[in-house]
Amino acid sequence: MSTDPWGRVDDDGTVYVRTAEGERAVGSWQAGEPEEALAYFHRKFEELATQVELLEQRLRGTDLPPAQAEAGIMKLREAITDAHAVGDLDTLLTRLDTLTDLVAKRREEVKAARDQARAEARSVKERIVGEAERIATETTHWKSGGERLRQLVEEWKAADRIDRVTEAALWKRLSAARTAFAKRRKVYFAGLDEQREGVRAEKDRIVAEAEALASSTDWGATAAAYRELMRQWKAAGRASREVEEELWTRFKGAQDQFFQARSAVFAERDASLRENAEVKEQLLTEAEKILPVTDARTARAALRHLLERWEAAGPVPRELRDRLEGGLRRVDDAVRKAEETEWKRSNPEARARAQDTVNQLRRSIDQLEARLSQARAAGREKDVREHEDALTARRSWLEEAERTLGEFS
Template sequence: MSSDPWGRVDETGTVYVRTADGEKVVGSWQAGSPEEALAYFERKYEGLVVEIGLLEKRVKTTDLSAKDAQTAIDHLREQVDAHHAVGDLESLRARLDKLVALVEARREERKAQRAKQSDEARGAKEALVAEAEELARSDQWRAAGERLRSLVDTWKGLPRLDRRSDDELWHRFSHARSAFSKRRKQHFAQLDAQREEARRTKERLVSEAEALSNSTDWGPTAARYRDLMSEWKAAGRAQREHEDDLWNRFRGAQDVFFAARGSVFAERDAEQTENLKLKEELAEEAEKLVPVTDLKAARAAFRSVNERWEAIGHVPRDARPKVEGRMHAVERALQEAEEAEWRRTNPEARARAEGLTGQLQAAVDKLRSQVEQARAQGNDAKADKLARELEGRQALLDQALKGLHEFGG
């Protein structure tokens, strides 16, 4: 008979293992000596030790699922409980019990992590819905439309919630986008209708203007042309592809009439020469408004000049482009001042300009540091290459700073 601290072999070849509940039969051995029998079942015990150790490592260091881990634990526990090995089986059970507790703790930890991620995703989606519902009421059609498309991309990158919550939030989000699209479509449909109405009105005005172009009833016809011009201005703009052509026809009809009247009233050249003198004086008065320092006052003053200009009457035909060009130049300067003021007070454009300037400044500073470092290391070729790149970035930065200056920054 042979034995060790955890097992023995009796004279019949039966192998026993010692447990807290007493000896348990491990198996029968008839093929060799008792020592060989114990060694065989001790190797089976060592195999269990190795398997449990590997499982402990997988649970602690990998993302093994709780379900798979529990299945592996149950499989090993069955082998331990079968008593087909000689060794400290109780210690193996204790290690398996600890593994069960660890797996359960990992399960709860992952459950809490998933709950946290779900809460964060819910908060993010609720914020997207709130912003979309706010944008749905916006009249900034282009900016709001681009932002809504950006929100969709952000939504797609977020994890799904439970089906009911996700569907409810998506319904609100989708409804906000649909409401905005419907309002935008209605707006542009109305705008198209207005431009089509303007086109029809201007077509009528052009037809009448062309019908009057050969009239010799100078006074009433000239008065009617003035009325037609007022109606033209009140009609609003037609579609871009029609507006210029209609205007050229309308203006051309008037030119035909007034050219004919001018040839008949050649004796009024002196009056027109005086008109030219008066308009040149008004043009000079208007030119003093440039450069614009007080936009509101300049615009009011220009309106006054323009009203007096309109009241003067015609000037010699060959002088008209030049003197009118002077007034148009002042008007363009006022328009550019208005546009500059709008850009200066536009917070979105200012924010973009500041952001670009900051990025370019950081790039210039980085390149300057790299040039100095390359010079210090004696790498002149690299330094020259970086210096050329620095020169280009500096030019962009100077341009951006100039643009930012227009915002008063």
């Protein structure tokens, strides 16, 4: 008979686990040594412990819904209570008790958040109505004012509902503001001929700002400023035909000067992207030397190093991206298939490699997302598209890597 702190194997091969309630049989072992039996049932225990740890991480590290968390706890509790495993099952149940308390607290937090959301929704709708009423009585920018009122209606629809009485009262005020605005706008356009000089003054200002920005090298901010000036131009109305044509020629000339200069700079940037492509061509050639894969671990290590250099090389022209990324993906697929074969012989090692691949791809995605945010903030539209395309490829790889990792669960 073989024993350990959490279980034993009887002379007849029956395997027992020790719990606070006493011993209970969890299986039998007829072939091999008792130590092998205990090792087998210990592994079953470790699988349960891993599931508990994963649930703890999800509950503490994510916003896992309480109902889903409770279902997971109940499922694990049943599995542990009737487990055919040898180990400290009581401690696992105690950890689940702790998670149950945490879920209860989370549920209270969710309720409080819901109450807070309702209060915030009322505040949002009061703000919407207040802004609509100000637009209805104060603004003379009819196009932008009308657009803003439409946006406010959409914001109203998107906001959470509040109590019926307050909702109806606020909606009545919002409707009245929209009606008042429409009436004022109708009056304004009825006397439009008398206001054309004001339109000219507004467009003189817009043109002056556009000409002042024409030599700017702050590409993102200035492009956004030109878009805003264009919006203001359209919102200002129309002056007389002669004035309109003369001002538009100046305005368009200022824009053309800026955007032509920006295009020249971007052309230089394209040359830099082609240099990056040359580096990635060399890296792809190195990657293809990994094939055929004879040692999955060595191949993965080599590919991991290549991936780090690949990311450091930077973006490439769009017309080359699919071929380069596709070539590297084919090498990665071959390495992954070799890992799957290796996994059949060594499950723990294969899982570790799969986890490492997932972690690396997640880090790569985080880095690309950071670059994407920087590009968006700087108004670098071409870089935005390039980073978005690269993210699409990485996320596709990550989905495949996560599916592979899931097979070890």
